[in-house]
Amino acid sequence: MTVAVLALQGAFIEHEQVLNHLGVEHIELRQASDLKKTFDALILPGGESTVQSLLLHEQNMFEPLKKRIEDGMPVLATCAGLILLASEIEGQETSHFATLPVKVRRNAYGRQLGSFHTESEVKGIGKVPMTFIRAPYVSETSPDVEVLAVVDNKIVGVRYNSQFAYAFHPELDDNTQIHELFLRSISAKS
Amino acid sequence: MEKVTERYELNKQLAQMLKGGVIMDVTTPEQAKIAEAAGACAVMALERIPADIRAAGGVSRMSDPKLIKKIQDAVSIPVMAKCRIGHFAEAQILEALEIDYIDESEVLSPADDIYHINKRDFKVPFVCGAKDLGEALRRINEGASMIRTKGEPGTGDIIQAVRHMRKMNSEIARIGSMRKDELYEAAKQLQVPYNLVEYVHENLRLPVVNFAAGGVATPADASLMMQLGAEGVFVGSGIFKSGNPEKRASAIVQAVTNYTDASLIAKLSEDLGEAMVGINEQEIQLIMAERGI
Numbered sequence: 001m002t003v004a005v006l007a008l009q010g011a012f013i014e015h016e017q018v019l020n021h022l023g024v025e026h027i028e029l030r031q032a033s034d035l036k037k038t039f040d041a042l043i044l045p046g047g048e049s050t051v052q053s054l055l056l057h058e059q060n061m062f063e064p065l066k067k068r069i070e071d072g073m074p075v076l077a078t079c080a081g082l083i084l085l086a087s088e089i090e091g092q093e094t095s096h097f098a099t100l101p102v103k104v105r106r107n108a109y110g111r112q113l114g115s116f117h118t119e120s121e122v123k124g125i126g127k128v129p130m131t132f133i134r135a136p137y138v139s140e141t142s143p144d145v146e147v148l149a150v151v152d153n154k155i156v157g158v159r160y161n162s163q164f165a166y167a168f169h170p171e172l173d174d175n176t177q178i179h180e181l182f183l184r185s186i187s188a189k190s
Numbered sequence: 191m192e193k194v195t196e197r198y199e200l201n202k203q204l205a206q207m208l209k210g211g212v213i214m215d216v217t218t219p220e221q222a223k224i225a226e227a228a229g230a231c232a233v234m235a236l237e238r239i240p241a242d243i244r245a246a247g248g249v250s251r252m253s254d255p256k257l258i259k260k261i262q263d264a265v266s267i268p269v270m271a272k273c274r275i276g277h278f279a280e281a282q283i284l285e286a287l288e289i290d291y292i293d294e295s296e297v298l299s300p301a302d303d304i305y306h307i308n309k310r311d312f313k314v315p316f317v318c319g320a321k322d323l324g325e326a327l328r329r330i331n332e333g334a335s336m337i338r339t340k341g342e343p344g345t346g347d348i349i350q351a352v353r354h355m356r357k358m359n360s361e362i363a364r365i366g367s368m369r370k371d372e373l374y375e376a377a378k379q380l381q382v383p384y385n386l387v388e389y390v391h392e393n394l395r396l397p398v399v400n401f402a403a404g405g406v407a408t409p410a411d412a413s414l415m416m417q418l419g420a421e422g423v424f425v426g427s428g429i430f431k432s433g434n435p436e437k438r439a440s441a442i443v444q445a446v447t448n449y450t451d452a453s454l455i456a457k458l459s460e461d462l463g464e465a466m467v468g469i470n471e472q473e474i475q476l477i478m479a480e481r482g483i
Contacts (some may be wrong), residue, residue, distance in 0.1 A: 009210040009231060009446075009447060010208075010209060010211070010231075012210070013209070030448050031448055031454070047207050047211070047231070048207070048211060048231045048267055048268075050226060050267060054227075054228075054440075055444065059444075107266060111262075112268065112289075112290040117196055117200060131200070133207055134207075134268065134290070
């Protein structure tokens with residue numbers, strides 16, 4: 001199995017380090033020609049969603065990736081990645097991939113002073129460390145979306161078919177269980 | 191109560207999210223919107239860009255809080271602002287504005303010729319400039335959670351940023367190749383604590399994210415700095431002092447992502463209009479990089 005990590009901007013190297021640690025093969029997606037490589041799953045890392053979306057379009061990667069996600073390719077999205085997947089973004093008329101039927105609020109905890117670290121439950125795993133950096137949260141979900149994590153009454157982790165999305169950054173903490181849960185779900189399917 | 195170290199970790203981690211991105215100097219909310227639309231991962235809110243500070247002369251200070259607030263309202267990406275070296279009262283004001291990052295910057299007139307700000311006293315993160323490893327580690331010891339090369343701001347000349355990045359890289363390599371018992375002497379020479387030198391020895395990198403700044407004017411400049419090991423770039427005067435800011439900004443953003451793809455960067459470099467005029471190293475009256483070492 002090969003996992004592709006979207007490597008346009010942000011903390012993609014941190015995800016690659018987790019994959020290295022878990023012994024999972026991976027490639028980087030930086031431009032359209034990278035999409036010709038073989039990969040079975042996708043990671044959308046943290047960073048700035050506005051920048052990543054712009055680069056996806058400029059590098060002609062947006063439509064092909066959207067199609068693959070719609071066709072069921074497993075995706076693990078963190079922070080900015082959650083915003084890229086969400087079908088609705090509060091205060092904005094447009095969204096990005098819109099493959100995940102949830103509404104998100106960007107910068108939901110305010111500016112950098114609102115960033116925080118905590119520990120909380122993720123369904124199917126138990127307690128994990130959670131690092132929120134200028135993070136979004138999920139404000140509404142469609143009924144067929146499974147809620148995986150809630151912190152302070154806000155939804156911060158969801159699953160919809162093969163798409164796993166979190167408002168926090170599992171790639172920044174030593175705990176690799178979020179990645180392992182994602183990888184297990186792929187091998188269970190295949 | 192929140193632990194100090196936890197806040198510092200969160201601040202280092204915000205810098206990690208900015209990696210692979212371009213931070214652009216802006217002087218109005220309109221410019222901030224242009225920068226965001228062109229793909230800036232953060233903006234630096236300034237009253238005057240470095241090239242104009244250089245041209246105007248005189249004392250240059252923290253920006254008007256009203257301007258900073260307007261820029262904060264205009265964009266959703268992180269907003270940074272500069273305070274003078276050692277001017278902790280300006281930094282306190284910026285923290286009260288809930289700025290996302292403070293740049294304790296040599297671009298402004300220094301307020302203190304001996305002491306930098308004790309950045310550990312603050313909850314908001316700081317980025318500081320450095321010409322070499324010693325400066326970088328001294329700033330980190332004072333609490334900086336991100337480093338950038340000083341380069342030479344407002345010149346459009348990349349030579350000094352290159353010099354600073356190469357110096358830092360070669361010093362990191364030298365520390366990495368030392369025997370452990372030699373690190374104590376290295377710490378003494380660099381005037382930094384042993385634990386920071388030990389970190390560099392073990393990890394062959396700075397303990398925080400390191401961007402290039404000071405003189406980046408073209409997509410090729412951005413590519414050069416990324417290939418030399420920068421984790422992202424600051425572009426100050428290079429964008430809004432050029433003929434076509436939107437196009438140049440977007441080209442630099444794309445060049446940072448695909449910094450090794452020369453044929454793409456060739457395409458990105460076409461028809462960018464006039465680059466900022468620039469000042470050669472020999473013509474510079476004021477070396478800002480000499481401020482605060």
